[in-house]
Ligand code: HEM
């Protein structure tokens with residue numbers, strides 16, 4: 001008879017994987033010291049991003065009204081709240097809010113991702129079979145960085161201009177056309193916007209959950225809202241390079 | 251039914267585990283998954299091989315001890331079904347079935363399919379109860395509770411602490427468990443006195459052991475009791491409130 005292996009006598013010890021902060025910061029900073037609070041910040045900053053991306057897309061539709069309209073819109077952005085505030089002040093305020101939101105969004109995403117890695121040091125050794133987790137929810141950690149890299153290029157291309165040889169300050173319409181006439185750049189825009197779409201499809205549904213805005217009478221709308229929001233943003237954004245490449249705008 | 255079973259075998263917490271393959275013959279479709287494992291173990295014992303260790307108790311879906319990963323799905327992935335309630339008729343003759351223990355940093359493997367789930371108890375200990383003074387029980391009808399509210403509290407109270415939500419979650423998060431344990435008390439009048447302290451304490455304890463929620467929704471389909479992720483949302487709301495309220499002036503328990 002085969003001898004049975006000796007039984008284990010050691011209890012498998014359960015040890016925390018995350019350390020508590022040593023000191024509680026004053027409110028509201030203490031919220032950011034917790035994962036649920038970080039997720040809340042991620043949702044709020046995500047909503048700020050969604051507001052920006054919606055206005056940005058909507059404003060750029062001016063492209064279809066011609067060069068004069070689009071260039072004038074760009075001047076108008078600099079004059080928001082003028083003459084109450086000096087020119088460009090409101091614009092810089094918005095830029096500040098967006099930058100802080102972006103930093104917080106990315107930082108919270110990264111630190112929660114690190115926490116999740118610690119929570120399962122040894123993964124499943126057999127194949128997992130997901131039932132509910134969809135492609136969008138499981139690729140957030142990839143679509144996020146793609147958007148970030150694209151954002152850096154986008155600013156270099158159309159705001160600062162050093163990635164665009166024909167860049168001329170203030171000539172927004174011409175800059176956009178010159179940029180999209182380069183086919184690889186147009187492809188990059190389309191791919192990045194598809195990544196944005198996947199990110200938004202999960203994010204715009206998920207944020208209600210993270211914020212604790214959960215009400216049986218609105219829950220049925222959430223999936224539809226996310227899909228519609230995504231379709232409008234991605235559809236609008238992708239139309240710009242296509243319009244330039246097909247000569248509708250140029 | 252004839253099946254091939256691929257089971258995780260691990261001799262102890264520190265030992266390296268591996269999958270072992272066992273051919274299984276003559277399984278009745280009416281058996282439960284655990285009865286099938288019993289048959290395999292009887293054979294292993296007669297062959298002098300150490301039987302496969304798995305945890306079980308009630309065998310009727312109420313104790314929460316029997317959870318394992320079956321073909322990559324917690325409890326086998328059938329709606330509102332714990333491993334002990336899973337019938338062999340859900341498999342086909344000739345199937346290969348892969349069985350693996352829950353995987354999470356907070357759930358170390360004790361042996362084979364048995365993991366230590368006591369991290370869940372650490373969460374309960376810091377607030378998953380109502381403090382009552384001794385004395386005679388008050389008249390039950392003195393506290394009116396709307397039917398919908400008591401139903402919702404009962405839905406949350408169904409949680410059997412099996413850990414499938416953690417196991418199924420791609421992040422190893424325990425949000426579904428914690429929110430269920432919170433909300434079955436937080437929804438009721440008796441739970442109000444300690445509501446905010448309880449929420450903050452249990453969430454923070456949870457975060458010491460488990461990952462964070464990214465709203466995949468995988469837990470709610472894995473849960474043998476069908477606990478809804480709506481409770482997670484309520485927990486998030488209560489946590490932010492609990493952290494922000496002036497509990498002393500709000501009269502909601504002691505400020506801490
Ligand atoms: C225009 C830019 C962006 C917008 C509009 C946006 C929007 C959102 C929204 C609404 C959420 C949902 C929050 C929640 O689940 O409660 C989210 C989640 C997330 N975002 Fe972004 N995001 C943007 C850029 C980025 C970038 C640059 C990253 C870079 C790393 C990123 C990474 C993430 C991650 C990892 C999540 C969490 C996903 C999850 O919880 O499943 N996002 N985003």
Ligand code: SF4
Nearest residue numbers: 409410412413415473
């Ligand atoms: S919430 Fe469901 S899956 Fe999680 S421990 Fe409770 S019964 Fe198990």
Ligand code: FES
Nearest residue numbers: 309313314316334
């Ligand atoms: S053995 Fe009790 S729930 Fe399965």
